[in-house]
Amino acid sequence: MATVTGLTRATVSALVDDLVTGGLLTEREPAPRTGAGRPAVGLAVAPDGPAGLGLEINVDYRGACVVDLAGTVRHRLVEPGDQRLAGPQEALAGLGRLAARARALAEADGLTVAGAVLAVPGLVTAGGVVRIAPNLGWQDVVVGELPGGPAMTVDNEANLAALGELDVGDLPRDFVYVSGEIGIGAGIVLDGALYRGSRGWSGEIGHIPIDPDGPACRCGARGCLEQYAGQEAVLRAAGSDTVAALAIAAAAGQAAALDALTAAGAALGTAVATVVNLLDVRTIVLGGCYASLLPWLRDGIAAEAGRRVLTAAWSPVQLRAATLGPDAAMLGAAGSVLRGVLDDPARWLSRPRP
Helix, strand or coil: CHHHHCCCHHHHHHHHHHHHHCCCEEEECCCCCCCCCCCCCEEEECCCCEEEEEEEEECCEEEEEEEECCCCEEEEEEEECCHHHHCHHHHHHHHHHHHHHHHHHHHHCCCEEEEEEEEECCEECCCCEEEEECCCCEEEEECCCCCCCCCEEEEEHHHHHHHHHHHHCCCCCCEEEEEECCCEEEEEEECCEEECCCCCCCCCHHHCECCCCCCECCCCCECECHHHHCHHHHHHHHCCCCHHHHHHHHHCCCHHHHHHHHHHHHHHHHHHHHHHHHHCCCEEEEEEHHHHHHHHHHHHHHHHHHHHCCCCCCCCCEEEECCCHHHHHHHHHHHHHHHHHHHCHHHHHCCCCC
């Protein structure tokens, strides 16, 4: 390490001691000696140091997960239920109780929760105000701190899911993550960093118009992508109750399921083509329900993108299923906490100790 950094051995040793004492690194058995001298002590990221608390409120569930510094999910708690019926205050209160349970489980493991990030499907200001989340029915909702909990920030769920995929996936430095839930959002990653737009509200792909005279959308417009390829719209067209049931029906070749997915794929392809033409990205990562349904969505998306993307003839759009599954936003939220610790370990080390 001294050779790589240019620091003296004494300085490196002192820094390592600080990181071990602060719970960021742990010592391991020395590697087998291959030459003269004392074998170096092995080091690894501490699994029992700081942890990130990832939280999510989506249309049909709320959840919490604890991830340690080594990237291991230590606890995952999910409560199904229509959050539209709950309303913002009840939904946030329920999330607070869920977060308290997750935090207690983390502390029982000897972990220290370094912070919490909440993922929501809507437009979020830097100050943590959810300006609008059409599918939740929220508008100008101020999200406060969790009672007795760590500091919490709020972000868009597709943005956090994109960051989660960036951390774990073998992805190029430029891609767009498309989150298929009841609503449809996108996280845009350019040159290895999340692109947020001038106000932090980029990625609302679900409200790209597919047909200006189409069905009314919760956002107030008509013919938005969500009305053709959102989870509820696709299930309704297929006559299925759940995404799992839809996948089973499609695998069995049932016509209603295949027709619904073909139509949804075509609508998605139209929206994806708009994004690719605008941003000049090549890779689209499909998450949420789209990840498991991609085998039946792929042809429709590819066909429309092939027709509509100007560069498709020599640079076709690459479609990939997300790797993190339905927990992508929660995991990305927890990862954001840990990224803050790793980016500024001195701040973690200087924190007041209980």
